[in-house]
Amino acid sequence: MSLSKSITNRRAAPGLALIVVAALGLAGCSQEKAEVKEIIRPVKVVEIAKASDTRQLSYSGSVRARTEMNLGFRINGKITERLVDIGDRVKPGDVLARIDPTDYELSVRSAQASLDAADRQVETVELTRKRAEQLYAKNFAPKSQLEQATLSYNQAVATRDSARSQLAQAQNQVRYTDLKADKNGIVTAVAADVGQVVGSGTPVVTVAIDGEKEVLIAVPETDIAEFKPGKTVKAGFWSDEALTLDGKVREVAGSADPQSRTFAVRVSLPNDPRVLLGMTASIEAAAGNRQQLVSIPLSALAQKDSQSIVWTVDRNGGTVHAHPVKVAAFTPDGVSVADGLKPGDVVVAAGTQFMTENLKVKLTGDAAQQSASADDDAARRLR
Incomplete structure (x- = not known):
């Protein structure tokens, strides 16, 4: 029995060895095929368009x-009322603010009294002048007396005219205690308020004039x-x-x-x-444009050794290559490139962090469609 088992084992050994060798051979082939198989990564790309001659x-x-008026009082005083707020519409003649008119009203009374006194003086010297004219006409008074009376009359008239002007000025100052709008508009700012003492010309209210x-x-x-x-x-x-x-x-x-x-x-x-x-x-x-700029998406820009780069695609070989570029500006639509790219270049638009030199890629996006159309046209011409 032992002899027969020994003979059987000897016969089975070569077959077992063949199976092991075959299995190892198949495993080696699978590993070799895995090593030979290339990685082709799909990437989204864009094609660089012709540079624009203009920029926005x-x-x-x-x-x-277009016109804003900073309105202020023409006289000094303490503000007693402010009649408008920001946003109020105003028209010519509307009162915007007031200052205390007491002192100016007193000035009017004083000027009125001065004018009344000047009028009385004119009446007095006029009687003297007329009397001198009558006496001179009858040769009862010398001409010098008439001339003196005439001079006194003229001086009194001048004093009366001055008093009249002072009264008008005082009356104007009373009117100036009201700050009024000159034109239609809207109040945009208030620079002074009730209780504040302001000087002449100090801005109190700003009015934006209607129109342009x-x-x-x-x-x-x-x-x-x-x-x-x-x-x-x-x-x-x-x-x-x-x-x-x-x-x-x-x-x-x-x-x-x-x-x-x-x-x-x-x-x-x-x-x-x-x-x-x-x-x-x-x-x-x-x-x-002072220089021809091309535009790329922000996601297409990458950095390599502190240098701005993009990954361009070689259409013939289907591989990507790092390409240095000079960035001109960042815009809401992407990046403006001043140097390094030309119209027709195909640039990887997304996933730049996964790119390596000479990596095989498969194009997706608009550039891929354009490339396929170009290949179809070439094939038709060969037929």
Whole structure:
């Protein structure tokens, strides 16, 4: 029995060895196939379009009245009443504020008394002059007496005229104790209140005059050459995205603000009831490109060794390569590139963190469709 089992084991050994060898061979082939298989990563790409010859400038500002009046009293005094608040509409003749008129009313009484005394003086010297004329006509008085009487009369008349002017001035000052509006408008600011003593000319109320409105923007010196009086611009409003008006540059400051180093530019707006004072507006103007810039999505920009790069796709080889670029500016739509890309280049638009040099990729997105169309056209021509 033991002999037969031994013979059986010897016969089975070669077969077992063959099975093991075959299994190892199959495992080696599978491993080799796994090593040979390439990784092809699908990527979203965009194709660089032709650079635009123009660029859009955008600056924010606030809507204001073209004319604003800082109204103040023409005399000194203590404010006793303020009759308007911010937002009130006013018309010519409306009283905005008052100051204490007591002292000025006393001045009127004093001027009136002076005028009355001057009138009496004129009457007295007029009688003297007439008497001197009669005596001189009858040769009862010398001519010098007549001349003296005439001179006294003229002086009295002059004094009366002066007193009359002083009375009118005092009466005007009483009227000036009421601060009145000159034109139709809306109160936009109040700078003084009841109980405050103000000097002549001190602003008390600011009134925005009805009529033309404008937007005041601050433009840096790099772009101020693009704004000239009469230039047409677009005005948009944050409160209503659908509201867009054509405006015109009305005025450009001749010098920069010493603090901000920007130039004040005023843009006139057409009359539209939807535009209210104080609204935030965005002014957009077209300007020529000093250099050809191409635009890419922000997600396409990457960093490598402190250098801004993008990953460009070689259409023939289907591989990606790091490409250094020079960034000009960041815009709401993406990134403006000044150097490093040209129209027709295909750039990886997303997933740049997974890219490596010479990585095989499969295109997706608009550029992939354009590439497929180009391949189809080439195939048709070969047929």
